[in-house]
Amino acid sequence: MTDLVNEPSRLSLALDSARHWVKRLSANRSFLLGAILFGGICLFTLAAPLITSVDPNALSVRNRFKPPSELYLFGTDNLGRDMLSRVLNGARLSLGIGFAVVILNAVFGVFLGAIAGYYRRLDDLLMRIADALMAFPAVLLAIGIAAALGPSAATAIIALAVVYIPRTARVVRASILVARELDYVQAARAAGARDGRILWHHIMPNCMAPLIVQLSFVFAYAVLSEAVLSFLGLSAPPTVPSWGVLIAEGRTYLREAAWLTVIPGLAIAITVLGLNLLGDGLRDVLDPRMKVEQ
């Protein structure tokens, strides 16, 4: 372990370990079920134009409040708009916002986590700020930020990123603190390797497992919280309805047309359930000792 391994064997080692993880993951029931649910939702979202060519905003006063049937798989709403098309098109926004939050978390979480955990400059200050941000109830802070920024998809992304980045940075920082004490990292430092090289080649690979697990949970929280924001009218405008907006619109007709509320909610539930299962499976396989960072 203390020897510095040379590049080619590193590559073959990486390939070997990738094969090893794929095998372990495909044996994990939770991961598989999560992959099927979430993968299915992603597939439907991407294939939306192939599934329905109906304009999600096309009005049809004649066909108001049609319950789900062969013609209208998910029924129609108060203005006769096709719910199948609306749910599928809304998916793009809901998942897109979630994905953007995940990307921002990966970039800033790693960056801030590395500054705090490896360079230890600003560690105290950054962690105090993270503590303060995490002291707010997560969704409440997101609502506050979004309310100030004004409703838009970018607002939802920024608000949710601010809420979850401190949590991700903490996870990264914690695994960096462990990794920097490892023998071969110490050896690399003693051999005079530069900080950047040590960080990227020796330390970051050790942080990947907890980071991936954390990001899959962030995705789940982001989809769930975005629904709350759009339900409150703080996310994207209603012209491209995200799932939360659909639920908010359907709420008015809860008595006569419950499907308007139930179907988009189920879409959220399946997505988040899939992501949670995915995260559980990844944690079991990649990082069995990690606890959920709320």
Place this chain on the structure above:
Amino acid sequence: MFGYIISRLLQAIPILILVSLIAFGIIYLIPGDAAVVIGGPSATPEELAQIRQNLGLDQPLHIQILTFYAHLFQGDLGRSLTLGIPVVDALLARSPITIGIAIYSLVLTILIGLSTGMLAALNHNRWIDQAATLFALLGVSLPNFWLALVMIVLFSVHLGWLPTGGYVPFTKDPIGWLRTATLPAVALALMQAGLLTRITRSTMLEVLNQDYIRTARAKGLPEWIVVGRHALANVMMPIVTMIGLVLSVLLSGSIVIETIFGVPGIGSLLGSAISNRDYPMIQGGLLFVTTALLLLNIVIDLLYTSLDPRIRVRGR
């Protein structure tokens, strides 16, 4: 113990300062001229000047911060733009309602989470365990405002058991309170109950493997005492530390849930503040709820310390 309380409170001060600074900063996130956003496009220049003066936006930043803290120390969070009364008064007047439902919901959460988690652990790898695990996963995956709407359809519209909304104060009519508070409390509880189920289950599985459980069985104690006394006492420890988190998520959820059920608590107060762009109210509400949670977490910490003999004796 007294020294511990003091040090715990002192530790909270830097966090409180940062929290209040973040809450203060929220208003600077408003893009462009905050006064225009608040006043709306039809506002006259005089009205805009009035808004700027009310919010102190016409002052230099450092004066604004100093004024903010000066007011904060006197318990002044500013004046609501729409209600025209001090934010603190509005929050205090509404808090008993939210606290009542929060406690109701917390009790439900603990009852459901603890019993489901224990049941799952005691039937490890059997169908009850799988069902409980699924329940827990659904709990953390379902949007609770959607759950609230589905419950309204089911229990209010179709079955007609409970009203679809409204609120009756407990002091006036306890039965009426129970009828109006049950659906909101359950909607809030189910999500946290999933979280608690997962934690209870994994802690219980760990505890059941401990040597002292074997000792308890070796004494010839009946199984229900082994589980209900020896195991449960050790499971309760991590559960107590979760209460702060549970309440935090619960209060977040109350904005939407109280709005849906028409419960006039802090949640719906903030909900309407959001749609009315009542920024002092949003700012104040955020700070009020977060500070309350921070203090509550200290209380829970102390409670935990007094519950666990290993820490308690050391602290003495």
Place this chain on the structure above:
Amino acid sequence: MTAAPLLSVRDLTVSFNTRFTAVREASFDVHPGELVGVVGESGSGKSVSALAVMGLLPPTAKVTGSIHFEGRDLLTLSRRELRKLRGRDIGIIFQEPMTSLNPVFTIGDQITEAVRVHDPMSRKAAWDRATELLEKVGVPAPRRRLQDYPHQLSGGLRQRVMIAIALSSSPKLLIADEPTTALDVTIQAQLLDLLNQLRQDFGTAILLITHNMGVMAEVADRVVVMYASRIVEEATIFDLFDRPQHPYTSGLLGSTPELDGEAHRLRTIAGAMPNPAELPPGCLFAPRCPRAIPACLDMQPPLLPISPAQSAACILAPGLVAEGAR
């Protein structure tokens, strides 16, 4: 030895799944007032045998054979009957005094609970009895100790508390599973003295499980030697030390750490215990045996008597050779 045995184990086999068998065909007796030692390396099946007697094995364990206690087969008792027997007629002390007491209850709580479950009495009376028990096992200032939590006590004191709990209903049999392993040497000696004392004062039979031959020499009447799930030799302590019949026993005696703490590891047994999943053919000890002959690989020798007080499971043991010649 002619009196009926208190505990009589016959052909006890414990397996955890089809591949892993922890104990095979173990048979031994414990007579009233006797101190029988079970010795062997860790993983030899001695602790599993003890847990089988207590009925404390996890539900996944498959147990066959018979365990007669005062004439009743414990393996056929209902859970309820077994529970009533546990703690009242058979007490047990575990290896880990640090983790065997519940951290959130006081010592007094945990002793009185054991007292009252088999002998309902007032809280006050149980408290007095607990004080008495702590006094008996040599805990100083017992009244004050009852108020303490486990973490406030040293390992030695905790093990004394465990003994007090095990003795709370004056059991006829006390099982001590490596009671001194986790403790330092002076405390070890004190605890062994205590066990001996209890046996003399109350006539409690003791089944002492250890991997330490020195401990055996100190206190045991008779010793059962286990190796890789099987009993390989059984003898009185004197026969065992003077005339060990099984090469494994000889090996153990060669590597006995003395009670003064200095380990005199002059000769140790080379190699390690076989993997329970891939047992060698024939005698399980053959791969490590310095005296192994080709015939050892053909069959597992049964445990057969060499003299009235000694049995061994080795084809080279003189008794067996004689039998084979007959």
